[in-house]
Amino acid sequence: MTPEIHDSVLLFAKTWGAIYLGVFFAAAIIWTFWPSRKKELDDAAQVPLEEGDKPWR
Numbered sequence: 001m002t003p004e005i006h007d008s009v010l011l012f013a014k015t016w017g018a019i020y021l022g023v024f025f026a027a028a029i030i031w032t033f034w035p036s037r038k039k040e041l042d043d044a045a046q047v048p049l050e051e052g053d054k055p056w057r
Helices: 003-033 035-049
Strands: none
Touching (some): 003 035
């Protein structure tokens, strides 16, 4: 592979990879903090505090 092609592929991968990861991260944050999910996430946060757990042995 010639250096020009390698540099072009490298630039493409760095640019679009960063954009892809940024969009994925933003979507995950928006999905997590969406107001309609508050009750579901609050319920999940209380699971470790429930009294129903028993020792594994």
